[in-house]
Amino acid sequence: MLAFVARRLALIIPTFVGVTLIAFALIRLIPGDPVENLSGERGMDPARRERLLHEFGLDRPLPVQYAEYVGQVLRGDLGTSLTTHEPVLQEFLTLFPATVELAFFALLFAVVVGLPAGIVAALKRNTVADYAVMGVSLAGYSMPIFWWALLLILFFSVHLGWTPVSGRIAVQFDVPAVTGFMLVDALRSGEPGAFRSAVSHLILPAIALGTIPLAVIARMTRSSMLEVLREDYVRTVRAKGLSRWRVVVVHALRNALIPVITVIGLQVGLLLSGAILTETIFSWPGIGNWLIHGVQSRDYPVVQGGILLVATIVIAVNLVVDTLYGVVNPRIRHG
Amino acid sequence: MIAKRLLCAVSAALAAMLAIAPGAHAKGTLVYCSEGSPEGFQPQFFSTGTTFDAVSVPMFNRLVEFDTGTTNIVPALAESWTVSPDGKVYTFKLRKGVKFHGNANFKPSRDFNADDVVFSWSRMADDANPFHKGTGGQTYAYFDDMGMKNIVDKVEKIDDYTVRYSLKRPEAPFLADMAMDFASILSKEYFETMGRKGTPNAADIYPIGTGPFEFVSYQKDATIRYKAFDKYWKGRPKIDNLVFSITRDATARYAKLQTGECHVMAFPKPADLEEMRKNPALTLQQKEGLNIGYIAFNVEKKPFDNKLVRQALNLATNKEAILKAVYQGQGQVAKNPIPPILWSYNDAVKDYPYDPAKAKELLTQAGYPNGFEVELWYLPVTRPYNPDGKRMAELIQADWEKVGVKAKLLTYEWAEYRKRSKTGEQAAMMFGWSGDNGDPDNFFVPLLGCEAVKGGGNVARWCNKQFEDLVIKAAQTPKQADRAKLYEQAQVIVKEEAPWITLAHSIRFDPLRKEVQGYKMDATAHHYFTNTDLAK
Numbered sequence: 001m002l003a004f005v006a007r008r009l010a011l012i013i014p015t016f017v018g019v020t021l022i023a024f025a026l027i028r029l030i031p032g033d034p035v036e037n038l039s040g041e042r043g044m045d046p047a048r049r050e051r052l053l054h055e056f057g058l059d060r061p062l063p064v065q066y067a068e069y070v071g072q073v074l075r076g077d078l079g080t081s082l083t084t085h086e087p088v089l090q091e092f093l094t095l096f097p098a099t100v101e102l103a104f105f106a107l108l109f110a111v112v113v114g115l116p117a118g119i120v121a122a123l124k125r126n127t128v129a130d131y132a133v134m135g136v137s138l139a140g141y142s143m144p145i146f147w148w149a150l151l152l153i154l155f156f157s158v159h160l161g162w163t164p165v166s167g168r169i170a171v172q173f174d175v176p177a178v179t180g181f182m183l184v185d186a187l188r189s190g191e192p193g194a195f196r197s198a199v200s201h202l203i204l205p206a207i208a209l210g211t212i213p214l215a216v217i218a219r220m221t222r223s224s225m226l227e228v229l230r231e232d233y234v235r236t237v238r239a240k241g242l243s244r245w246r247v248v249v250v251h252a253l254r255n256a257l258i259p260v261i262t263v264i265g266l267q268v269g270l271l272l273s274g275a276i277l278t279e280t281i282f283s284w285p286g287i288g289n290w291l292i293h294g295v296q297s298r299d300y301p302v303v304q305g306g307i308l309l310v311a312t313i314v315i316a317v318n319l320v321v322d323t324l325y326g327v328v329n330p331r332i333r334h335g
Numbered sequence: 336m337i338a339k340r341l342l343c344a345v346s347a348a349l350a351a352m353l354a355i356a357p358g359a360h361a362k363g364t365l366v367y368c369s370e371g372s373p374e375g376f377q378p379q380f381f382s383t384g385t386t387f388d389a390v391s392v393p394m395f396n397r398l399v400e401f402d403t404g405t406t407n408i409v410p411a412l413a414e415s416w417t418v419s420p421d422g423k424v425y426t427f428k429l430r431k432g433v434k435f436h437g438n439a440n441f442k443p444s445r446d447f448n449a450d451d452v453v454f455s456w457s458r459m460a461d462d463a464n465p466f467h468k469g470t471g472g473q474t475y476a477y478f479d480d481m482g483m484k485n486i487v488d489k490v491e492k493i494d495d496y497t498v499r500y501s502l503k504r505p506e507a508p509f510l511a512d513m514a515m516d517f518a519s520i521l522s523k524e525y526f527e528t529m530g531r532k533g534t535p536n537a538a539d540i541y542p543i544g545t546g547p548f549e550f551v552s553y554q555k556d557a558t559i560r561y562k563a564f565d566k567y568w569k570g571r572p573k574i575d576n577l578v579f580s581i582t583r584d585a586t587a588r589y590a591k592l593q594t595g596e597c598h599v600m601a602f603p604k605p606a607d608l609e610e611m612r613k614n615p616a617l618t619l620q621q622k623e624g625l626n627i628g629y630i631a632f633n634v635e636k637k638p639f640d641n642k643l644v645r646q647a648l649n650l651a652t653n654k655e656a657i658l659k660a661v662y663q664g665q666g667q668v669a670k671n672p673i674p675p676i677l678w679s680y681n682d683a684v685k686d687y688p689y690d691p692a693k694a695k696e697l698l699t700q701a702g703y704p705n706g707f708e709v710e711l712w713y714l715p716v717t718r719p720y721n722p723d724g725k726r727m728a729e730l731i732q733a734d735w736e737k738v739g740v741k742a743k744l745l746t747y748e749w750a751e752y753r754k755r756s757k758t759g760e761q762a763a764m765m766f767g768w769s770g771d772n773g774d775p776d777n778f779f780v781p782l783l784g785c786e787a788v789k790g791g792g793n794v795a796r797w798c799n800k801q802f803e804d805l806v807i808k809a810a811q812t813p814k815q816a817d818r819a820k821l822y823e824q825a826q827v828i829v830k831e832e833a834p835w836i837t838l839a840h841s842i843r844f845d846p847l848r849k850e851v852q853g854y855k856m857d858a859t860a861h862h863y864f865t866n867t868d869l870a871k
Contacts, residue, residue, distance in 0.1 A: 031748035039480065040382065041768050042781060043757060043792045048479040083374050085473055094555055150586060158590050165590040167557060171366050171578045174552060174560060283582040285556035293371075293556075293583075298750065 008319050015315060016308075020073065023307040024066050027300055034058070034082045034298040056082055056300075069304065078308070079301030081294075088305035092287060096309075097180025098168065099286030102278070103271040105202055106210035111264065114214040118221025118260075119248065125226065134222070137215035145274055149208040149281040156204060163204050166283040170197040205282040209274050213267040220263045224256040231255075258325065265321030269314040363575035365851070365864055368588040368597035372556050372581055377539040378519040379459055380469060382476040387516040388601075388862050389579055393561055394436070395519035395544035396568075398427050398452065398498075399510060403863050404855045406625070406677065406773020408510055412447060412520055412545065413498075422505030422813045427452070429496040434566040435522045436549040438541055440532070443524060447545055449492040454523035456490040456500075459483070466526050466535060473539075477517035477771075486512075505811035507818055511774035520545065547572045547865040556581055573853070573868035592617065592846055598869065599847040599854065601862065605663060605722050611846045620845045622856040623676050625770035626720040627669055627778065630711075630731070630836040631795035632763050638709075639762065643701035645833035648763075649687040650694035651738045652731055652836050661727045662839055669837035671826045672778055676858065678815065679775045679822035684830050686837075694738045706739025712756075712764035715746045719860065720767035720841050727838070728765065757791025766794050773858060775822045779806045783829065797834035 035052045038044070053059045057068060072079060078088040114137075121133035157165045168182045169175060173194040175185045183202070186194040228234060229252055237251050275288035283289070287306060294302030371385045378391035391397075398413035410416075413427035433447035457464045459478040469475075478484075486509065488501045502509060512518065522543050529538040542550050545568065548561035559579040563572040580597050582588045588600040589607050593614070603611060611619045632639035632648070639645055654668045670686035673679070698706060711731065714724025721727065724746070732742045742763070747755060756764060770777050780787065785803050787793035802825050809821035829835070845856050850870040857863055 032750040033754060036750040036754045038382070038476070039753070041753070041766065041792070042382075042480055042771075043753070043790055045479040045482065046790075048474050048476075051474060085375065091555070153587065153590050158593050161594060165594055165596055166582055166584075166587045167580060167596075171558060171580055171596075172364065177554060281584050281587055283557070283580075283584065283587055285554065285581075289556055289583070 005319070005323065008322065012315060015311070019308055019311040020070055020304070021066070023304045024069060027295070027298070027303045028062070030295070030298070032298045034300055037298050038083075058300075073308065078305035081302050082299045083297050083302075088301050089309075091290065091302070092306060092309055094177075094180065095285060095287050095290050098182070098284060099272065099275050099279070099288060101181050101183065102202070102205055102209060102284055102286060103268070103275060105206040106208075106271055106274075106278075107213060107264070107267060109206050109210035110213035110217050110267070113210075114217030115221055115260070117214075118218040119225055119253070121218065121222040122225035122229065123248065130222075133218055137218045139215075140211045141215035141219075143211065145208060145212070145277045146281055148211060149204070149278060152204045152208055153281070164197075164201050166201075166281070168198060168201050168284065169194065170201075173197055205278050205284055208282070209271060209278040212274060213264075213270060216263055216267065216270075217260060221256065221260050224259045225252065228252045228256040261321060261324060265318055265324075268317040272310050272314065363869065364578060365574045365576070365599070365867060365869060366578045366580050366597040367862065367864065368582045368591050368600040369559075369579045369862075370581075370585075370588070370601045371583055373559070375473075375539065376542040376550070376553070377469070377473070378516050379455075379475050379478065379521075380473040380539075382480070382517075384860055389559055390542060391516035391519045391544075392546075392861050392863055393548040393577060394542050394546040394550060395516075395521075396433075396546055397514055397516075397518050397520065398429075399514045401514050401773055401857070401859060403857050403866075404622075406511075406770075406858050408514055408773070411514075412452075416510070418813055420813075422507065422811060423502045425500040425502070425509060426493070427498045427500070429498065430568065431496060433545050433568045434564075435525065435545055436543045436564055438543065438550070440534075440537065440541070441525050441528050441543060443522065443543075445524065447520065447522075448495045449498045450495075451520050451523045452498045453490050453492050454526070455519070455521045456487070458521065458526075459517075460487065460490075465530065466538075469539060475517070477515065481512065483512070505813070507810050507812055507815075508772070508774040508776040511772040511777070515772050548577050551576075569865070572865050574864065577864055589846070592848065595848065598851050599845065599862070599864075599867075601845075603844050603846050605665060608665070608844060611844075616849055618847050618849055618851070620847065620854070620856050621665075622843050622845075622858070623667070623674060624719060624841045624843045625674055625676065625773070625858050625860070626768060626840055627672055627674060628718075628720040628727075628765070628767040628838045628841065629669070629672070630763055630765055630838065631761075632834060632836075633759060633761050634795055634797045634834055635759060636762050638701070638703060638707055641701045642832060643697045644703065646687065647694040647697035647701065647738065648735060648740065649833050649836050650690045650697065651740070652734050652838075653689045654686075654836075654838060655689070656734075657727055657730050658839055660730060661721070661723050662841060663722075665722075665844075666839045666841040669840050670830070672782065672829055672835065672837060673775050673822075673826070674770075674840040677770070677773065677775055677778070679819035681823040681826040683823075684826050686830070687833075691734075691737050698738060698740075703739075706735075706741065708741045708743065710745050710762045711742040712752065712761050713744055713746050714749075714765050714767075715752055716749045718767055719769050719843065720839070721765065722841070724765050756794045759796055761794065764794055769860065771859065775818075776806065776810050779822065779825060780810070783834065795834035797832070799828060799832055799834075802828045802832070 035049055057065055080087055117133045121130040124130050153165055156163045173191055175189045175194055178185050182198045186198040234252055237247050275286060276292050279286045279288035280292055291306045373386040373389040374381045376390050378395055396412050399408050400411040402409045412430055414430045416425055416427045418425055429449060435443040437443055458466050459475040486502055486506050488503045491499045493499055525543045526538045529535050547564055547567045549564045551560035551562050553559045561577040563575050565571050585604045591597045592600045611617050632645050634640055658666055658668055670684055671681060711728055713728035714721055728744045732744060735742050768782055781792045783793055785798035788796045788798050805821045805825040809818045812818045847854055852868045852870055854867045
C-alpha cells in the first residue's frame, strides 16, 4: 500500500510540470493582453503601460517568465492578481470554501438520488421504472448546465417563488465569514433565519451542479448492479434463502459499489469544472466565478494559480479514491 | 409504507424550509444588483464604472461634482471657485464642517480641510509622497492616462479652507476633470494614522471618505454593505443601508429584480426591456447616453485618404435601418461626434442623407467607378454605445455593396482589437466612446485630436489643422458660451471632412422596482442612491 502511494506521489512531479506549462501556455494563447485590458477605449499612457508590463513581468521572454513562475510556485508564492493586486492564494482560500460547500451538496444530491435510482433501475430492469430512470438520467447528462440552471431559476424562483434566485444568503443577514462555509457560519452567527436562508440558497445551485454526476452515478450503479446480480455468489446467497433486501444491500451492493466509487471520485473534477458555469449563473462567490472572471480579464496569475490549485485538489482526491479501493474491497491489493 | 411516510416528512420539511419570502429585507435597506466586483476600494487607482459605482459614488466626494442627471458642474467640497483671467489658476474655497467617516482603526479628529485636498493630489502626482507607491504596485489610471501631470503644475494650500491649483497651460475642461471619480478627496489624517500603525495599505482597503454612505463590509464576489452616514454634509441619506448584491449574469439580475431580491439592477439585456416595460412591479427609467458609436476611416490609407470616398460611404450607409435593427430603436441617429445632451451640440449641422446614387457619383469622381474592396473591422463585444457590432457590420456591408464597395468583415478579441487599432493597421473600423465627464473636450480631443493620433485614441488618424486649432482654442477659452461657439464650428468641419460615419447615440436603461422613490439616472452612467428612498 505504501509503495503504491509513493509511486502515485512520484507521478505528481510530471503532472505538476504539465499543469503549470499548460496553464501558462493556454492563457497566453488566448488573444488579448492583461495590460491592454486595464484600459478602455481611451487607451493608456505609454509610461504607465511600460511600468505595468515591467511590474507584471510581461516584458521578459516567455521561457524566462515560465521559469520565474515555476520558481515562484516552488517557493509557495502563486503571485498577485493583476486586477485586484491581492495574493492569488489568499483570494483562492477566501473563495474556495464556497465552492467546496456547493460541490459537496451537489455530490450529496447526486449520490443520495443517483444511487437508489440506479439500484431500482437494475432491480426493475426493462420495466417502466428502469426506462424512466435511464431516460431522465440521459436527459440530465445531456442538458447544458447553464440552460438547466436558468430553467430552475425561472420555475422555482421567479414563477413559484420558492427559492431565492442567487447568492449564498439573503442580504439582510450579515454573517461574518469565519469558516467560509455559509451553513456553518450561519449557524454560528445565531441569527434567527440565517441558516434556513443559507439552505434555501444552496438548493438550486446544488441541483443544477449535481444533475450530471447524478446521471452518471445512476447509470453506473445500474450497469454495475446488473453485472453483480448475475454472479454465481448472488445466486448462491439467494438459494440460501436470504431476503431480497439483504442480498441486494449486503452482498451485491458492496461489490457493485467499486466502479461507482471510481466514478464518484472522477466527478470531483467534473464538479469543479461545472462549478464555473453554475457559480456564474447563481452568483455563487466561489472559485468558478473567480476563474472565469480571471480568464475574461486575462489575469494570468489568477488563471495559472487557480488551475494549478484545482488540479492539485483533483489529483489528491483521485489518490484518496484509489487508496479507498483497498478499504472497500480487500481483494484489490496495491502491491 | 415507511418509504411513503418518509417521503411525506421530507416534503413537509422542504416546504417549511422554502417558505421564506426571498425578497424580505430589513426596513430601509436598498439592494442594488450590480454587475461585478470592484477592483478595489480606492477611487484613484481604477478606471471602471463598476468600481466607481461601488467606491467613489457612495463613499467619496470631489471638490466639484456633476448635478445628478446632467453634466452641469455644481459645488461639492468646494463651495465656490475663481479662475484667473489667463485661465491658468483655479482657486477653490472649501466647505467648512464636512466630516469624514470613521472605522474601528480610525476616528477623525478634525473636519475636512485644505490639507486633504493637497494630499489627495500629491499622492497621485508626487513621487516623493510617502503614500505615492500604492498597494502592490498600483498605478493611478485616470491621472496618468489623462496626462494630468502635463496639465497641473502645482497644488497649494493658501489657508485651511482655500486651495490653489496652478496649471501649466489654460485648460477650460479642468473643472470637469475635477468632478471625475479619480479626483475624489481622501483623508490625509487617515493615511497618516495607518502609516504610523505600520499598515498604510489598510487605508486603501477600508475606505474613508466624506460621502453619503460609510463602508461596512465586503465579501468578495458576493456583497458590499454600506450604512447611511449620519453626519453627511448634505444631510443623511433617506435609506438606512445600501447593499450591492454582486450578480454578474444579467438574466439572474433581472430574475432577482422580479422576485424583489433587489430593488434596482444594473445593465439590463436589451432583449428583456420589452418585458420589463410590461411588468407592473417595475419601472424602466431611461436616459440618453453620453456616448457615440461610429465607423472610423483610416485617412492615412488609400482609398480613405480621399475625402470624396469618405463622404460617399457616409451617403451609402442607411443609419435609420441600423438604428432599427441593431439598437432596436433604443437610440438616436448621430450626426455629430458628441451627443445632443452635451452643451455645444451643433444642431444646425446637416447629416449625409442615405443616397446610394449620390454616393456612386462621388465614388466615380474620386476615381473608383467600380468601387473597391476594403476590410471593415467590427466590434467583438457589446459596448454601451453599440449592442451588436457584427449585426451592424453586416448591414453596412450590404449597404456598401450597393455602391460597389465590397467590405470584408474582420474582428479580433477585444483587447487585441484596441491594441491593433492604435497601430493604424485598420482601414475602416467600428468604434465608440462613452464620455467620462460632461465636457465636449472629452470627446473631441481624445478621439479626433492630432495628439490622439500618436496616442492611438484617434483611430481615424485624422489630424486637421483647422479643427485642431479650434478645439485647442476652446480648451483655453474660459467662458463656456465662447467655447461652445468654437466646438460648433469644429463639428461642421468634422461633418465636411467625414473622418467618421457618426452612427448612433444609444439610450441607457435602469430598471427598478415600483417601491423605489426618488431615483434619478445619472448622465455619466453612475448609480447614485443618496436621494433614493423606499416606499413604506
